[in-house]
Each structure stands twice: as C-alpha cells, then as structure tokens.
Amino acid sequence: MPTILADTFTSSLGKLSNAEQKQAKLSAFDLQADPSRPGLQMHRVDKSRDPNFWSLRVSRDLRIIVHRSGDSVLLAYVGHHDDAYDWAIRRRIEVHPTTGSLQIAEVREAVVELDRPRAAQQSGFDFDGGTDADVEGAGDATSGRGSEDDRRSAPKSAPRPIFVALDGEALSSVGVPQDWVDDIRQASEDRFLDLAEHLPPEAAEALLVYAATGQLPPAEPASAEAQADPFQHPDTRRRFRVLDGAEELAAALEWPFEKWAVFLHPSQRAVAERRFRGPARVAGSAGTGKTVVALHRVMAALRADPQARVLLTSFSDPLAAALKRKLKVLTAARPDMLERVLVAPFLQVAKQLHTLATGREPTLASNALVDSLLRRGAEDAGETASDNFLRSEWHHVVDAWQITDVETYGTIPRMGRKSRLSASRRASLWPIFERVRTELAQRAVMTEAALFSAVTDAWTNRGDSPFDHIVVDEAQDLGVAELRMLAAIAPEGDDALFFAGDLGQRIFQQPFSWRGLGVDVRGRSSTLRVNYRTSHQIRRAADRLLPQALRDTDGLEDDRRGVVSVFDGVEPQIVLAESEEDETTAVAAFLMAQVEAGTAPAEIGLFVRDNSQRPRALAAVAAAGLCGAETGEADRTGPIVDTMHLAKGLEFRSVVVLGCDEDALPSMERLSSVSDEFELDEVMATERQLLYVACTRARDYLLVTGVSPGSVFIEEMAAG
C-alpha cells in the first residue's frame, strides 16, 4: 500500500519536541509497514466533513491524522490531541474540480464555526484563525511595530473589494475551493492577506499576483498524465509525495524543517527536471528558491546517470559549505551519491584542476603584494591616479582579462563605460601593469584570475572534462576569469552548465557579456516568482530598492514584478536616529523585544556596511545583554554581527541592518574613487543591491537604522 506524505505533516512534525518527533516517526513507520496491524489504534474523526480522516494514537497525548482512501494511506498531520482533531475537523482532502490537483482545503464553514468565539470579540468575522501562530505578538512599544491586536483594532480604511471583477469560473481556474469564492470576491486588500492563509497555496499565489498586477497568471494546462492521475498534477506534487519505502519515509522525515528537500513548487520542479540543450540559468529575486533548484538539478543529474560526476560551485567558502550541508540532506537516503559531487568554491576548483594539469600546486599572490606593486609602479612612473583607480583598472580589466600587451589593452571594452580610456592614457598606464605582471612572474606567484586563466588554457580543446555537469550558484557574482574557466572545463552535451543567480544581488563583480565568452543562456532562462523566505511586508519594502526590471549586458531582461511571498508578517521598521547613541538604544530595544517574544538570539543577524561600523552593532548587542558572533563561528549562541557582504547565503528570523547613514551607504570611499558616470552608476547599483541582500536575509522581522538624515536608500525603502 503506498504511503503518501503531506507537507502539512512535515511542518507539524517540525513543531514537536525532539522526543515527540521520535515517537511520531516510529508510529508513522509502523503504519507504513502494515496499516492494518491490530495494535494500531485508529479512530475516524467523526466531526470532520471529510469521512476519510482518521486519528492514529501515538501516545497519551499525541495523534497522527491519517487520510485513508482507496488503497493508500496519507500522513496528513501530527499534533497534540485537541490540536490534531481541530486540524482534521477544519479540512478536507479532495481533487479540485477545475484544476484537477489534490488539495488540502480548509472547510469554510468549519473555520467560521471554530473561530466564532474568538471572532465574536471583534467587529465582524476575522479570517485569521490564529492556528498557525506564525505572527507572534512581538510588536510592542519598544519595537514600535504595533501588535497584532493593534492591527486588528485599528480602524480600517474603506474596504474596497479587489477581486469583484473575477467570476467564480476565473477563481476556480486558479484552484480556489468553491466554498471560498464569495468571501474572496468581497475581500479588500487588507482582509485578503488574512484570507489567503486559508486557501491552497496555488490559489493564494495567483490572487496575490492579481492583486499586484491586475492579471491572473496564465493557468498551465495540465498534462494528459496529470489529468488521468491527480498525483501527477504539479500542484499536487508541491504538497504530497508518494513514498517508495521505509528508507524514503525515514529520509523525508529526518529534517522536517527542510521542506524544500521534499516538496518543490511546480515552477521549481519544472526547472530542476528540465533538459537543456545548452547553458541555462534560473533567475528570481531573493528567497525564491534558486539555490534549492540548483541542488535539485544536481540530484536529477546524479539520478539520471549513475556514473555522472557533478561540480556544484559558488564564489566563497561559506557558500560552498552551505551547499554541501544542504546536499547532504538531499542525499540522506543515498549517501553514495554525495561521493560523485565536488562541492567547492571557484577558487578551490581552479587550484585542484591546476594541480591535476601541471602536477604543481599554485601559489597565489596576496592582494597586499599586488597593491604594493601597483603603488611602486605608479610612483616610479610618476603616475598621479588614485590607488583605487589603479586597483580597479588592474582588477577589472588587465588582470580579469589577462591582458599581456598594450595593444590588447586598447581592445578590451571596459564594461558599460560610455568612453574608453584614451590611447595615450592607456599607453601611460600600461608600463605600471606590465611591471606588476613581470614582478609577479619573477616571484612565481599568480593572481586568482591568472590561475583561472591557466586552468582555462589547460582545458581548452583538451576534449575531456573533469565533470559531466556543472551547477553554479550565486552566478551573478561570477567574474570574467571564473566564467571562462567554467566554460572551458564544461563538457560537450546537454545539461553541461547551469547557473542560478539574481542580477539584483550582484555585489562583487562588474557586469560583462556572457555571450562574448560563448555562454549564451538566452532562450534557456527561467524566473522563479514565489518567495519562500521573506514575509510579504519585508519583501515589498526590499523590492522598492531595485528597479522592476534589470537587464544584463547581453540584453536579457530580468522582470522582477509579480513575485509573491508564501506568508504574511509585520511591516519592517525603519528608524532614523538623532545620534549613534540613540541608534544603539533603538536597536537594543528591538533585540530585547525579539528575545522576549521568543526569538533565539542565534536567529538574529545584524549587518553593517563595513568593519568600521561593527562597534556600533556590537554596542547595541551588548546593551541588549547579548553576545555577538561572526559568520561561520561554530556553536554560536548569540546573534551574528557582520558586514553586509558576508550576508549572502544566510537567513535569520530577525535582521537588523544598522549604520545606514548618509555618508556610509553608498560607501563614501567608493564614491570618491569613481572616475566617470559609468562607475558612479555601478557604485550606486551595487551599494543598493548590497542593502537589498542584507534586508532579504530576514524571514519575519526587519529593522533598518541609521543616523539622521540617513542613507538615500532608506528613503527609497520607506516610500511605500
């Protein structure tokens, strides 16, 4: 008899204590082994509108809610006695008559009945049943966010129904259950966010898109397979997984918090499983699950070919370490698969391949050495350009493109610049760069770009490739030399190169043409639009920092509109303080309120623009009676305090971005070094993107602070 796992079971399991989880899992395994075993105590949930709900006794107080129909057993929910029954009474599991997907639908009548005592205290029916308790009463006078009670009792502006133009058929086409149609047609925007929590996610997402854009997303026609079998429907597969045996069940329940490992959004699954005949990429704003797709693509490649060797790579050690941790979750049932994947940052890949090709380990030049050679060269040449200019020219042009002579120096376009450096300027600069190259060679050391180039040269036209598939995460921060290397080591054939990235989060590298390097993802690019990490409110505020559409150097447009979050929260808070001391007081008050409301200190991240502001963050942490830690610190119990550049790859329940002063963000040091309009645009874009990256690490709570008048970006965020 097949066992089916619902995502609601996984989420509810994750809310139990470790001991309870163990008991619940044992009962689930027993049930899977033999659902008709006499020892299993099962009772039909009589009060449920769905006759197929049964409760399975786990212990005196714990119950698993099982849905039995046909010859299958579906694990639907687990919880304490009353909670579990309450859950089953409110729901039914059925095939939606229009979409054909299998849904766990909330029964409107039951929701109203069960919520009546609570709703009676308020004016009219409040759709927020409060069962999920996702939004805690963390708002108080000190946090300044306004509590849930405040939100409920605040006078609402004249409610304007937002879905009246949609008839029952249109609502049904996106999966709205029949009994909710009237409520939705009458819902105002405010009320809809509460209401959405009661709808199947595909319906809530489609209506949120409609609320934001005035258009329902086009319904994907179900395949013949999905029409014949609701379990093949993409919307069914995002919440139910048919399990093959005890091992699969054990693996699926091992990490109940990691729901992404088992349940994918249809748009994620489509990209994770698609076959691409050339380089492909997945885009999407922060938190839309690009990394999750990258990881599932690795798994798809490993499954499809038992011999396949895969490279999963990104730009830093911490990112690679995080990818490896997640891949371990996915390979829990098949640890042997992990052995066929190299998970490493670009640089380590290059070092390994260089050693393989030459038999020698490369020695890298330090940044300090390069800087000192540049400075000395400039002094000797009587050059007056700033250190920043020389460093940027070396790093982004001469070294990145591995230019070896002044003629080639003239042919390399400095990306996006309206004007090139004049021939005479290049001629006067070239001896400085040439000297750096010579001195590095004399010392037998290489820059990172030189190492990438050496590997590129070694593998170009070699005819073999160390990997069958290459998957790159955070691809927006690939540099020229790195991309060249990846293209050179990629094999011929399908699914050779896959990139996950967001142009809006580019914070390290300058843009350049991928096509120019032979990596053309046009026609093989998909965009994810469901944000799993960040509440509606935080996402909306962060989105205001970036344009609605971004275009890369090859003209590929990244349309950022129509993104929805899967959960609702509280508005982010923005504080412009009179002084640094006042900022410290405000941040400390926020931290204390968070901890008091139940947020573990380790679930909080504080980010500043640069190290000089770190003491400000540490002062606030200390004033809140906490102890700050750095990214990557093992066994930390306190909040992370770090720079915004190190925020990538992290996520927290609560985030504070502080020190957003007028002269700190954008960075004055960077602004003062710009030499033309392009560089100015580039600095402004990447500084804005940096703030976007930091803010979008937050799941539920976000505080952004600075000393008045504050960063220009704060104004943009606040202008909602």
Ligand SMILES: Nc1ncnc2c1ncn2[C@@H]1O[C@H](COP(=O)(O)OP(=O)(O)OP(=O)(O)O)[C@@H](O)[C@H]1O
């Ligand atoms: N299908 C899913 N089900 C549940 N959670 C998911 C799903 N997909 C992604 N998530 C969760 O959403 C969060 C963001 O996912 P992920 O890191 O893959 O997004 P991203 O697009 O790579 O973000 P960023 O651009 O900020 O790096 C993670 O906590 C992840 O576990």
